Amino acid sequence: MKYKRLTKEQFEALHQEFINFLATQSIDKGEWDKIKLEKPEVAEQELDVFSDLIWEGVLTNAGYLEHFSKNHIFLFHCQEKLIQSIVLKALDSQVDFMQKEGLQWLSDNMFTDAVEIHLGKKEYEQERNAAIFELITQGAILSDGQLYLQINSIIQS
Numbered sequence: 001m002k003y004k005r006l007t008k009e010q011f012e013a014l015h016q017e018f019i020n021f022l023a024t025q026s027i028d029k030g031e032w033d034k035i036k037l038e039k040p041e042v043a044e045q046e047l048d049v050f051s052d053l054i055w056e057g058v059l060t061n062a063g064y065l066e067h068f069s070k071n072h073i074f075l076f077h078c079q080e081k082l083i084q085s086i087v088l089k090a091l092d093s094q095v096d097f098m099q100k101e102g103l104q105w106l107s108d109n110m111f112t113d114a115v116e117i118h119l120g121k122k123e124y125e126q127e128r129n130a131a132i133f134e135l136i137t138q139g140a141i142l143s144d145g146q147l148y149l150q151i152n153s154i155i156q157s
Helices: 008-013 015-023 029-038 040-061 100-109 128-137 146-156
Strands: 064-068 072-078 082-090 115-123 141-143
Touching (some): 008 015, 015 040, 040 128, 064 128, 072 146, 082 146, 115 146, 141 146
Antiparallel strands (some): 064 072
16 A cells, blocks of 8 residues: 555545445445455455545645744645745744744744744655655645745745
C-alpha cells in the first residue's frame, strides 16, 4: 500500500465510487460478499488498492495545504516541481491560532513586530504526491488556497 487505507467513514462517503471500482473488475455485490467471507485477504487487498487510487487522485489535484498550530500557521502552495511556503509565527505566546480570537489577533497584528513571516520554497525531495501525503499525515489539511493567496498578495505588494 502506497498511502493509507481510508477510514470507515471515508469508505461510506465513497460507497458508490467503491461499487464502481468493483464493477470495473466484474465484481458485483454477491461476488464481493463471497470474497469477504471466503477470501478476506483478497478483500483487504481490494480495499487497499481502492484507497490508494482515491489518495492518488486527491493528492494529484492538491494545490494548497494549511497547517495550524497554537503559535504557527504553515501555508503551502503545491506546484508541480516545488512547494512554496508561508510560515506565520506569533511571538506572543498567549496567541492561539487554533481559536477564532487568535485569527483575529493575526489580522490586527499581521505586519507588526509581533508576527514573524517566513517565505520558502524547495523542490520535492521525493515524488510530489508522497511529499504532500507526508504533510497531511503531519496534520496539514487540503485548502482552497484563499489564505495563502491573500497573504502572498499582501506580501508581494
